[in-house]
């Protein structure tokens with residue numbers, strides 16, 4: 001592609017670098033010229049052979065040390081590596097219709113799942129200094145969310161969000177092997193969810209550079225969360241799916257608030273920011289719908305889908321029901337769960353609505 005965009009990352013840098021640091025990026029998809037302007041040192045110009053997308057650092061690592069985490073494959077003769085899962089196409093109206101929803105806890109297992117999510121949410125808000133204002137409430141300046149703070153939150157949350165689908169899929173795979181029985185299609189949806197969450201993360205990593213502290217937090221969180229979820233899923237997969245359903249309710253809230261702040265002009269850095277190429281390809285984002293706001297709309301819609309899928313799976317008989325998202329139904333007239341978001345149910349499908 002020949003289009004060239006010029007992005008200023010000044011305010012990101014001022015948060016982590018001396019005040020006299022100015023950073024300009026001239027970007028193209030066929031190559032890149034990076035001009036680092038420091039008032040004390042003059043102009044440095046580097047040219048990279050890689051397809052490059054500008055990074056918004058969430059670290060104190062100097063900009064000139066930022067590397068491309070996953071450059072295109074360098075194997076001779078290889079053009080690209082294709083994915084097994086093609087993302088369903090979402091249209092704009094469907095994405096605008098995505099709304100915050102909450103499934104009422106009906107029994108003790110729902111309360112366990114909801115309680116766990118509330119503890120997680122409180123811990124996350126406390127450690128990252130996040131607080132959402134009540135209507136009409138004016139919070140102190142330290143709670144103001146900047147682009148960098150949002151990005152920190154997104155990156156951390158996505159590294160955690162990719163765990164449950166993989167653990168659930170893995171354990172159902174092992175159960176199928178061990179008991180020599182069919183799985184009835186659950187594994188694929190669970191692994192695809194994990195893949196989708198990882199694509200969210202990889203997309204954000206094209207826009208931001210995590211520092212050592214974030215990496216340490218991610219390492220610790222993964223160690224604890226993977227093992228905790230692994231044991232929990234062995235004990236009660238139903239509670240685990242409910243837990244993920246509630247977690248995804250929170251994800252939809254998080255992305256909705258970020259979109260609202262962007263629309264209210266509180267995140268000026270993102271107003272002219274384009275979605276990276278990896279996102280354009282993955283979500284098949286149409287021309288004219290490739291801004292940062294569009295990207296957040298796509299990701300929020302994915303989270304709403306995870307919310308529906310996990311609440312639905314939490315309503316089913318774990319050992320014997322087929323996966324309603326991988327099923328060909330005898331009655332095509334009756335509405336059924338689908339892979340897209342055309343008939344999204346915020347609180348999930350009840351078992352009697354499906355079978």
Ligand SMILES: [Fe+2]
Nearest residue numbers: 158161197200
């Ligand atoms: Fe996600």
Ligand SMILES: [Fe+2]
Nearest residue numbers: 161248303306
């Ligand atoms: Fe999710």
